[in-house]
Amino acid sequence: MSHFPFRRVQSELAEMINSLPAETRLPSEPTLAKQLGVSRATLREAMRSFEGQGMIRRRQGVGTFVVAKVPVLDTGLEALESIETIAQRSGLTVRMGELQVQQVAADEGLAAVLNLKVGADLTRVARIIFTDHRPIAYLVDTLPMDILAVDELQSGFTGSVLDLLLRRGDPKLIQSRTEIKAIGATSEVARALQIQREDVLLQFAAQLYSEDSRVVDYSISYFLPGYFRFHVVRRVG
Amino acid sequence: MSHFPFRRVQSELAEMINSLPAETRLPSEPTLAKQLGVSRATLREAMRSFEGQGMIRRRQGVGTFVVAKVPVLDTGLEALESIETIAQRSGLTVRMGELQVQQVAADEGLAAVLNLKVGADLTRVARIIFTDHRPIAYLVDTLPMDILAVDELQSGFTGSVLDLLLRRGDPKLIQSRTEIKAIGATSEVARALQIQREDVLLQFAAQLYSEDSRVVDYSISYFLPGYFRFHVVRRVG
DNA sequence: GGGAACAGGTTGTCAGACAACTATACCACT
DNA sequence: AGTGGTATAGTTGTCTGACAACCTGTTCCC
Incomplete structure (x- = not known):
């Protein structure tokens, strides 16, 4: 900063x-x-x-x-930034919930998006973002163990995997490819965000690429409507 | 202004x-x-x-x-193209539903996004996109009457306002700014898409800009989950 | 070849001045 | 007493000039 x-x-x-x-x-x-x-x-x-x-x-x-009191994070999607960075720039006070860190083995889905073998060791980091004691986003990062090991998160980790990777600079990140969906909340996510199952959420599923084209993070973010405004500029051919 | x-x-x-x-x-x-x-x-x-x-x-x-703000998207969000083209790109055979064309007066909301006076005459074009007899998207365009008059749509109109404007080339279009939301379906949209009220939808709300920075179209598109995949590439600053 | 110093150019910030605008107070007139 | 016009005080909008901090490229010296 x-x-x-x-x-x-x-x-x-x-x-x-x-x-x-x-x-x-x-x-x-x-x-x-x-x-x-x-x-x-x-x-x-x-x-x-x-x-x-x-x-x-x-x-x-x-x-x-x-003007208005609706706390909203408003950002374009072109630049890759963590929600925490966006929030800080918007002056919205957000708080990280407690991290849930696990070591998991890659199933077929995760193996596919991370270009790994089924069974490979992964680090899974989940956290909730709160504002005014209200959960507004749930973020789940899944990374190869060699990129981020479970025990690496015990020492002064601030909550954003992306910020940690960017700050560390190794591997050097270049871009993410993010798929955008509207979904109904699953039970895990509903529980995390204190909403009903099937309530409406905006979901970003992102593969984060390093400079040598390796997928170093698969990040799924769930956003509660009303707290975020995401936009893209689309050009005429 | x-x-x-x-x-x-x-x-x-x-x-x-x-x-x-x-x-x-x-x-x-x-x-x-x-x-x-x-x-x-x-x-x-x-x-x-x-x-x-x-x-x-x-x-x-x-x-x-x-900053790279042109998202290079797999499914057409990088370049401004009509939903019809995007649907084809996604491998879906689509059919246009019957057009609903109306002349409406701009309320405060529409006046604001179109930079017009409240009460200005607008052309509203709504249509449904079907595949396999199933509605999968509902599109509503609202334009100043001087950009597109109601009676202009009677002669061989193909269904896509964007394609019409692009083909016509006057005014020359440059880009759109599109806001992305997950919403629960309102009753109008639910009726059009034959789903339940509050069912999950992905919504794009776009202001379409001409070369002289005029907003020439306000377009709201609703997408049923499962039929489209939208991606955005986000770059590290 | 590598490191340090320097020059030139850029953004980041500050201070001060004045233009344009708004709200309020005051005065004159009916 | 009520109304309209004017002056004043205070505010945002813009401009100018100066300097700090930073960055890049070049040159010089070891």
């Missing part, structure tokens, strides 16, 4: 905005900038990004007002 | 960014600001909003780069 003042201000300001009721008028820009310890120009850059996300409404001569 | 320089620069810059290949390095901020006729500070505010959307990657001392 960058050390620039902008990043700090962006997240502090997002927290402030999210903590205020709709229609609250924020302090003036010069006042806010002083309070947050940055120049007004840097503050304005942060304001622009929140304005673009629909979190605030700004009126010249009047002031800046908090 | 505001008359502030920021808004103009934001849209001009977005066009520029969208027209460039991935990894292209943009001109320096001072150069760009001069070219676009604004101060560097205003340019930076626009840059911030694009950075937040994942459209650009900025590196201090290096420059600003276009």
